[in-house]
Amino acid sequence: MSSLELTYRSFLSRITEVGKKDILFAALRRAVMMLLAFTILAFLLISLEAVFELSVTLRKIIFFGFISAFIATVVTILAGALSSVSRLHRPETVTRYARRIGGSYPQIKDNLVNAIQLYSYTNKSDHIFSNDLAAETISQVNEQAKPLDFKSSVSFKKNNSLLIFFVSAFSVFTLLMFAFPNTFLAAANKIVNYNFTFVDNTLGIAFEVKPGNVELSKGESLDVTALIKFHDPAYTTDEVTFHTREVTPDGIEISENDEKIKAASNNEFKTTIKNINSQTIYWFEYRGVKSSPYTVTITNRPVIKSVKITVYPPAYTKLPSRVIESGEITTIAGSTIYVEVDASDDLSRSMIQFAGATAPGTMEITGKTARGSFVAVSNGTFTINVVKDFNGKELTATNPKDFTVRVFPDQFPGISIIEPDNSDLNVQGKRELLVRSRVTDDFGFTKMRIGYKTVSSRFGPADKDYRYSDIPVKNTDATGLEVPFVWNLSTLNLGSEDVVEYFVEVYDNDGFSGPKMSRSEVKRLIYPSIESLLKKTEKTKDEVENSLKTAMEEAMELKKDLDELKDKMEKNPEEMGLNDPKKNQEMQQKLENIQNNLNSTQQKLDELMKDLQQNSQLSQETLDKYMELQKMFQQIDSKELREALKKLQEAMKNMNKDQLKEAMKNFKFDEKNFKKSLEKTMELLNKIMNEQKMGELTQKLDDIAKKQDALKEETKSTDKNDKNALNDQSKKQEDVKNNMQDFQKQMKELSENFKKAGDQQMSKEMQKMLEEIMKKMLEQKMQNSKQNLEQGNQEQSQKQQEQISQDLNDLNQQMQDMLQSMMDKENSKMMEKMQEFLERLKEMSKKQQELMDESESFDKNTDPKDFQENKKQQDKLQNELSNLTEEMMSMAQQMGMSPMMSKNLGDAFNEMQKASEQLSKKEGQSANKSQGNAKESLDKAAEKMQQMCQSGKPGNGKKPGQGLQQLLEQLQQMIAKQQQLNNQMQGMMPNGNQGKLSQEQMAQMQKLAMEQQQIKDGVNQLNEEFKKQQEVDGKKMLGNLDQVQKDMQEIIKDLQENNVTPETKKRQEKILSRMLDFQLSTREKDFEQKRESRPGKNFERSSPPEIVISKPNIINGVNQDALELQKEDYTEDYELLIQKYLEKIKSVNR
Known part of the structure; x- marks a missing residue:
């Protein structure tokens, strides 16, 4: 820093100090002037009060005005001082103070100002004088100014006279105040205590009167309370005067009354104005000081006679509606609270005022009745009041009703995985896993799903996000379930050292705030290294083969032993030791050993089968043989066999020869039929699996084509400059590409499955389609489209997407044709078989006719040989x-x-059996009748088979046995549409605005009416189809949809008339309930019949049935009782005990 700049900074610092002193001087001067002015003002105001004895209102204005003015002046002085300080370093301020300093010291005069300005010029680039010359000049001024004290230019002595004047004035003010205390000091005291009215300038009195101005109905009484406050806290009084004056509405005085009131407590007085029939003015008085007058106005207010509160719980809870008898409402969140009020007069309006709400809810008015509703969301209180119009003035009810709402939220569902029970599970070689979950909720469930992701993998990247698979839930209205789910692990493509995390999610059926989700604990699947299992696999393979061979030999030996036992029993029972207790005991022990051997053999096979299925190195052919062998042992160890062995043991214990012979006679085992049945079952299962997979792939390709078409349209409508949109479309194109790759992979696998199943034609067709996909280069086209989108080449990408869409649609059509061809092929085979069955039935009927013709002439004289031949x-x-x-x-x-x-075939068989027995007894006429019945049943069966063949012809477009299932699927669609319409109607509930609907709301109602009409038409058609199907199947439906159609017509009428009421909502809920009940009963009936006619088969493993732990307690409102219990804060165990007691009582009452 140069000496010139140092000199300048020194000047600037000294001048700034002068400025600060000057600002302080000015501030002090203003402060003294302010104090002087306010002292004079205070004296004038006090004098004014002393002379005129101002009112309470004026004293209040004077007090707050004086304080406000004083504070404002102080703030102004301080703000001015601070503003001046902030401007001290400005050039104009520095120059002004430099001139003032020069004026105070003649030896420097203007030299200080010139030096400062000269320094400023040296900093400019275009100055015309020498810097050295300027520095020399400034240095000379500095030498002259060094011995001078610049701050001496500002002197505080100028304020002395003003300060003396202020002190004099203040002294005079103080002297007057204390010289005349009863005048000036008392007046000052009255201004400070402005709320009080003073007596003799010493006693301040103030009244606090309740209730003040009020409105009452004629004949009512009013309780009045007055609290007298005194300026002196120690002052009390025991008596005041209470004045009342009755006046007409025009203000003419009718009567006046005053009375002495004794204190109820310290300075508090209470009284009652009874039987007020006209407008009354009242006030209090003490020692001549009166309170403000208050008016009691007589009005004819309405009175609330009754309030009816009806609670409609959400439909999904299936709780009944109920009427509230008390002032406390306890219900589930989402319930509609319907309010109906009856009043004494015609009403102009009514409202529901919630605590904390800014605006009340309005209600619909009809004469003396008001109706309205609201949805219970949270705990709170509300007040119901009514208003009537009285000469242009609104009068509210004298008795508003208060209610409390306690809302219990729909609780989150609970879920835990109970199987597998270990956190880490070895799944090496497993293709499926049984995951059993236990779920609970207060009202039911909507869906479950399993979430999983690969957290570590040796051969690929881990998953970032979880993937999900839905878990079917049938008993959705149960409150406690154990839900088993067979998880297909093959889709995970697990490899060596892979680790998968999984959990199960459940969603409840909360139809108000939306389904809530809960998640189980996270568990892991571990796929150990294959290298560590190779040696064990090879060793186990040999052991298993030898073990199964031994088991088979043991089984055949068992059969041999049983045959020998039977032969010995027929020849000489005594050799079995029946008469020898020791031999008898040995034989019983041998039978017990046979049973134990069967148990141990089966257990060993189960263990071996489990180990083998975990070993992925086994060939499919070998595994199939082991599976067949295991099934054979299951057939051997049958219920019939165990019963036969049990009877053998009982016969030996009872020493009963005849019983033992009968037991040995009934023991049978047909190995050939068992193997034949097993082969047929496995063949059918393989077909079902391939058909399902084919259908899934067809749907998947259709979805891919639709996604590509949608992406094409989206790209077409996108602005080419919108980079974000193009990037999003690029990601979607990548997703379509990945889906296509997955489709090709699954299709290749399915082709191999068809090949293994012996369907070479279908396998070749699928391979041909895969080759065509490769020729079309779809994967490359999708990659190019993706890259063009990323680079912003919208037009080029759009052209490629057109080609991709065309290729996918061609492939989709080809896949559809392939699926149809496969189904037609299967259908054709089925039709051929059904035709064969029909011909055989006809042939049997013909033979039965011939036998019936022969037996028609049989009587007692007929040759017995003819009976025997006919039999x-x-x-x-x-x-x-x-x-x-x-x-x-x-x-x-x-x-x-x-x-x-099935019944006709059974009847025919039974009648043939009866005819055979009657022929044995030579009962010709009875046998002929039974043969006729058998033929009639055969003809009925043939007739039904003929109908099935006709309905299953390709021209009819139906697959055999598919009619009822198709109708149920259509009904499910109708139920979904009705549920959606019900949800839309939630916002159309009555809220007191009937007759004031907007055009938009009325248009919405008409739209909903049209939708309901469409659903009604569909239900009408479905109802007719169900009735036709009933005739075809010969099954009686449990109900129909006739009432549903009638209810729908009522809803359509309400919507068309813009009149949606709670009854409309209840009718909607009934419609949905009836449709669900009809669907459920039809499915159960169909299931029951199918179960009766289904032969024993071996299917691929599917999820076991659910276990219902607890059912919904919806009968007669048991769930509502449970809600009421929660108010009492009972323990959970005690609540459960009480609830069971309630259920028991209500079941007895039913």
Whole structure:
């Protein structure tokens, strides 16, 4: 820093000090002047009060005005001083103080100002003088100014005279105040205590009167309270005067009354104005000081006679509506509270005022009745009041009603995984896993799903996000379930050292705030290294083969032993030791050993099977053989076999020869039929699996094509300069590409499955389609489209997307044709088989007719050989029917065979059996009648088979047995539409605005009416179809949809008339409930019939049935009782005990 700049800074610092002193001087001067002015003002105001004895209002204005003015003046002085300080370093301020200093010291005069200005010029680039010359000049001024004290230019002595004047004035003011205390000091005291009215300038009195101005109905009484406050806290009084004056509405005085009131407590007085029939003015008085007058106005206010509160819980809870008898409402969140008020007069309006709400809810008025509703969301209180119009003035009720609402939220569902029970599970070699979850909720569930992701993998990246698979839930209205789910692990493509996290989510059925989700604990699947299992796999493979061979030998030995036992029993029972207790005991022990051997063999097979299924190195062919062998042992260890062995043991214990012979006679085992049944079952399962997979892939390709078409349209409508949109579309194109890659992979796998199943034609067609996909280069086209979108080449990408969409649609059509071809092929085979069944039934009917014709002439004189021959042919025909029935029953589910046909076949068999027995007894006429009944049943079965063949022809567009299922699917769609319409109607509930609907609201109602009409038309058509199906199947439906149609017509009428009431909502809920009940009953009936006609088969493992732990307590409002229990804060165990007690009582009452 140069000496020139140092000199300048020194000047600037000294001048600034002068400025600060000057600002302080000015501030002090203003402060003294302010104090002087306010002293004079205070004296004038006090004098004014002393002379004129101002009112309370004027004293209050004077007090606050004086204080406000004083504070404002102080703030102004301080603000001015601070503002001056902030401007001290400005050039103009520095120059002004430099001139003032020069004026105080003649030896420097203007030299200080010139030096400062000269320094400023040196900092400019265009100055015309020498810097050295300027520095020399400034240095000389500095030498002259060094011995001078610049701050001496500002002197505080100038304020002395003003200060003396202020002190004099203040002294005079103080002297007057204390010289005349009863005048000036008392007046000052009255101004400070402005709220009080003073007596003799010493006693301040103030009244606090309640209730003040009021409005009452004629004849009512009014309790009045007055609290007298004194300026002196120690002052009390025991008596005041209470004045009342009755006046007409025009102000003419009718009467006046005053009375002495004694104190109820310290300076507090209470009294009652009774039987007020006219306008009354009242006030209090003490020692001549009166309170403000208050007026009691007589009005004819309305009176609330009754309030009816009805609670409608949300539909999903299935709780009944109920009327509240008390002032406390306890309900579930989302309930509609319907209010109906009856009053004494015609009303102009009514309102529901919630605590804390800014505006009340309005109600619909009809004469003396008001109606309204609201949805209970949270705890709170509300007041119901009514208003009537009285000569242009609104009068509210004298008795508003208060209510309390306690809202219990729909609780979150609970969930835990109970199987597998370990946190880390080894899944090496497993293709599926049983995951059993226990879920609970207060009202039910909507869906469950399992979430999973690969957290570590040796051969690929880990998943960032969880993937999900839905878990079917059938008993959605239960409150406690154990839900098993067979998880197909093959889709995870697990490899060595892979680790997968998984959990289960459940969503409740909260229809008000939306389904709430809860998640179970997170568990892990671990796939150990395959290298560590290779040696064990090879070793176990040999052990398993030897073990199964031994088990098979043991089983055959068992059969041999049992045959020998039977032969010995027939030849010589005594050799079995029946008469020897020791030998008898040995034989019983041998039978017990046989049973134990069966148990141990089965257990060993189960363990071996489990180990083998975990080993992915086994060939499929070998595994299939082991599976067949295991099924064979399951057939051997059957219920019938165990019962036979049990009877053998009982016979030996009882030492009963005849019983033992009968038990040995009933022991049978048909190995050939068992193997044949197993092969058929496995063949059918493989077909079902392939067909399902084919359908899934067809749907997947259709979805891919739709996504690509949607992306094409989206790209077409996107601005080419919108980079964000193009990037999003690029990601979508990548997703479509990944889906296509996955589709190709699954299709290749399915082709191999068809090949293994022996369907070479379908396998070749799928391979041909895969080759065509490769030729079209779809993957490359999608990649190019993605890159063009990323680079902003919208037009080029759009052209590529057009080609991709065309290719996908072509492939989609090809896939659809392939699926249809496969289904037609299967349908054709089925039709051929059904036609074969029909011809065989006709042939049997013909044979039965011939036998019936022969037996028609049988009587007691007929040759016994004729009876025997007819019986022989009848038994042969019965055996043919038995074989045919077995074949038909094995295909009953595929054909969709009706229960009536099963009954006809059973009746025919029974009648043949009866005819055979009657022929044995030579009862010709009875046998002929039974044969006629058998033929009639055969003809009925043939007729139904003929109908099935006709309905299953390609020209009819139906697959055998598919009619009822299609109708149920259509009904499910109608239920979903009705549920959606019900949800839209939630916002259309009555809220007191009837007659004031906007055009938009009325248009919305008309739209909803049209939608309801469409649903009604669909239900009408479905109802007719169900009735036709009933005739075809011969099954009686549990109800119909007639009432549903009537209810829908009522809703349509309400919507068209813009009149939506709570009854409309209840009717909607009934519609949905009836549709669900009809669907459920029809499915249960269908399931029951299918169960009766389904033969024993071995299917691929599917999820086991759910276990219902607790059912919904919705009968007679048990759930509502549970809500009421929560108010009492009972313990959870005690609440459960009480609730069971309530259920028991209500079940007895029913």
